[in-house]
Amino acid sequence: MPVLWLRVALGCYGVGLLYALVAITRSSSDLLSRIALHAAYLGMVFHLVSLAEAMKLSGQVTLTSVHNIESVLAFLIMVVFMIAYLAYKTTSPGIVVFPVVFLLTFVAATGQQPFLFMSPGMRTGWLLAHIGLILTGYAALILSFGASLIYLLQERTLKSKKPAGILSRLPALEVIDQIGLRSLLLGFPFMTLGLIAGTVVAQITFGRIDFLDPKILLSVLMWAVYLVLVYTRWTAGWRGRRAAYLAAGAFLAAVVAWSANYFSTIHRFVQS
Amino acid sequence: MKFHLIGVNHKTAPVEVREQLAVPESRLREALERLMAQPGIEEGLILSTCNRVELLARTRNGSDDLRAFLHEYSRLPPSELEPHLYHHRELEAVRHLFRVASSLDSMVVGEAQVLGQVKDAYATAREVGAVHSHLDLLLTRAFAVAKRVRRETAIGSSAVSVASVAVELAKKIFGSLHGKHVYLVGAGKMSELAARHLLAQGAASIFVANRTYERATQLAARFNGQAIHFDQLYDTCDRADIVITSTGAPVAIFRREHGERFLKARKNRPMFFIDIAVPRDVDPEMNRLDGIFVYDIDDLQQAVSSNVADRRKEAERAEAIISREVERFQARLQARDVAPTIVSLQDHLENIRRAELDRVRGRLGPLSPEQASAVDALTRGIVSKIMHSPVNTLKSAARDSEAMAVIEVVRRLFNLQDPSPDEPGESD
Numbered sequence: 242m243p244v245l246w247l248r249v250a251l252g253c254y255g256v257g258l259l260y261a262l263v264a265i266t267r268s269s270s271d272l273l274s275r276i277a278l279h280a281a282y283l284g285m286v287f288h289l290v291s292l293a294e295a296m297k298l299s300g301q302v303t304l305t306s307v308h309n310i311e312s313v314l315a316f317l318i319m320v321v322f323m324i325a326y327l328a329y330k331t332t333s334p335g336i337v338v339f340p341v342v343f344l345l346t347f348v349a350a351t352g353q354q355p356f357l358f359m360s361p362g363m364r365t366g367w368l369l370a371h372i373g374l375i376l377t378g379y380a381a382l383i384l385s386f387g388a389s390l391i392y393l394l395q396e397r398t399l400k401s402k403k404p405a406g407i408l409s410r411l412p413a414l415e416v417i418d419q420i421g422l423r424s425l426l427l428g429f430p431f432m433t434l435g436l437i438a439g440t441v442v443a444q445i446t447f448g449r450i451d452f453l454d455p456k457i458l459l460s461v462l463m464w465a466v467y468l469v470l471v472y473t474r475w476t477a478g479w480r481g482r483r484a485a486y487l488a489a490g491a492f493l494a495a496v497v498a499w500s501a502n503y504f505s506t507i508h509r510f511v512q513s
Numbered sequence: 514m515k516f517h518l519i520g521v522n523h524k525t526a527p528v529e530v531r532e533q534l535a536v537p538e539s540r541l542r543e544a545l546e547r548l549m550a551q552p553g554i555e556e557g558l559i560l561s562t563c564n565r566v567e568l569l570a571r572t573r574n575g576s577d578d579l580r581a582f583l584h585e586y587s588r589l590p591p592s593e594l595e596p597h598l599y600h601h602r603e604l605e606a607v608r609h610l611f612r613v614a615s616s617l618d619s620m621v622v623g624e625a626q627v628l629g630q631v632k633d634a635y636a637t638a639r640e641v642g643a644v645h646s647h648l649d650l651l652l653t654r655a656f657a658v659a660k661r662v663r664r665e666t667a668i669g670s671s672a673v674s675v676a677s678v679a680v681e682l683a684k685k686i687f688g689s690l691h692g693k694h695v696y697l698v699g700a701g702k703m704s705e706l707a708a709r710h711l712l713a714q715g716a717a718s719i720f721v722a723n724r725t726y727e728r729a730t731q732l733a734a735r736f737n738g739q740a741i742h743f744d745q746l747y748d749t750c751d752r753a754d755i756v757i758t759s760t761g762a763p764v765a766i767f768r769r770e771h772g773e774r775f776l777k778a779r780k781n782r783p784m785f786f787i788d789i790a791v792p793r794d795v796d797p798e799m800n801r802l803d804g805i806f807v808y809d810i811d812d813l814q815q816a817v818s819s820n821v822a823d824r825r826k827e828a829e830r831a832e833a834i835i836s837r838e839v840e841r842f843q844a845r846l847q848a849r850d851v852a853p854t855i856v857s858l859q860d861h862l863e864n865i866r867r868a869e870l871d872r873v874r875g876r877l878g879p880l881s882p883e884q885a886s887a888v889d890a891l892t893r894g895i896v897s898k899i900m901h902s903p904v905n906t907l908k909s910a911a912r913d914s915e916a917m918a919v920i921e922v923v924r925r926l927f928n929l930q931d932p933s934p935d936e937p938g939e940s941d
Contacts, residue, residue: 395685396803399682399685399686399806400800400806402808402812402815402816403819412688413684413685413686413687413688413689414685414686414687414688414783415686415687415688415783416688476780477780477781478779478780478781478782479781480781480803480804481781481803481804482803483803
């Protein structure tokens, strides 16, 4: 059943994806963004039902399957997107958010074999904290990345001096900047605390931390990029192109760190 | 219906003529009263703005009264006034009013002001009692049509003056203009206008720098702003979010290195340069810097003309809406006129019947109740037989476009009074 609900949610996010594609290619209509928004609400409801059922089915903590984690991440991204929408009344970050969410949900909804975490003896509290915090950090980072892409689009439109052009419905530059900055600043403590929780988990499980393990190495690298991103924004007010490159870098590092699950020796999902 | 509309607007009459005809607000009531004093006028309305003077009325004798009023009021000889006047009758008058209220007849198509002006004209005419029944219906409809046009087309959505385009662009960059600082470099009419627009949208403060400090203080005082010595320009300019330049300098006064300096001081917060000077005050190279947006007068003008073209396209859609609305209004008016006509026809024939009955009563001698009711029934039958065909014709005419003609014929044939439209059914 959880997968069924997830697939329904996927259908709803598909409408959002459609909106994103249309919005990129030509001027987005108010109607379409309203439809996308309602579809997204609906998708989130089904998504939540799916997550809750999955949790109920497996007893307690189900964050042990990679597909569940993708599903949770997609949900968190939608939550962050909706918060940004409620605060700024713009669906423009959806141009980036919807494809990411759709992809994650798609993988989660169609993935056949659930991978399970090894080391079942771990203290679930710390593990849960680790996963939850890191995923929220990811979600905020993705929204921030989306915002910097839209910033670039809007900046280019304004520089091209054809303000009647296709993207004129995008929110004002400073508003996009605020969305990007706020979600970045919001995500950073989550990411940091998540990594700290991760080290605690590693300590408890293995008694030591292997810094040469690719997963840990890449995670630290990602965190460092994130730190640079926050720092440059904070002190020099970097935005626009440079901020977008940095955010893209952090996003890339996050994806790589994520995929490191597949070749890390200590932090991996195993076939059940 | 008997709607007549005569007037002049910016297309038909030069300002010299329009100002002769213009009715200032303070004299509008008096003018309305004089208009209503014309013999054939039943309802009237005067719309006087800087671009048009129009009289809309329901009159018994065509536009003669309206013309008479205009000649009397303006003291212009007919030969001078006549060539500029337009005259719309009936549905054309309705259409014209709808177009005016929807800002399709405006100098700047789509501007929002004219609707307010029509509303004011209506309010005053109502107070004076010059508007009731038909014009009331017409004006209320015109407001609804204007609203619909605004809602369903994008006619009023884009800025069509250099100053308002500048404001719109500033909003695209900064979102809200609240708390933003504006810097005027050089003093000129157009930069002053742009500054005024920005302030009206919430900009926080204004700095003014000018070659002659005297002039800067004057201008700053007008905006409650701060005058700055020209040699401190580069040290103070980073405080401004929006810079409007209009100096007569022969070479650019803002170059790339200045932009870099400003951005550093501002921690890369964006800056918007509005360069309305020719030759330009801002080196176009500046626009290449991330976070600096430079629009010169041509860029702004281009945005204006593309918006104007957009509006023209939208105006076509608006015209289609108005055509449909004119038809709907006509149908409503006809339905409104047919019912009272039927009622007054019935009353008319009933009166004849009663009068004839009374007249012959004496000659018939005393009648038994049965005989009396038989006579009554006989006469009623004749009347309703006569009524049958015209009433049916009227009812079916209410649905097509000939209603007015049919009503007119019926009224003339039976010599009916005009119905009192306020209380239909109480004619005579």
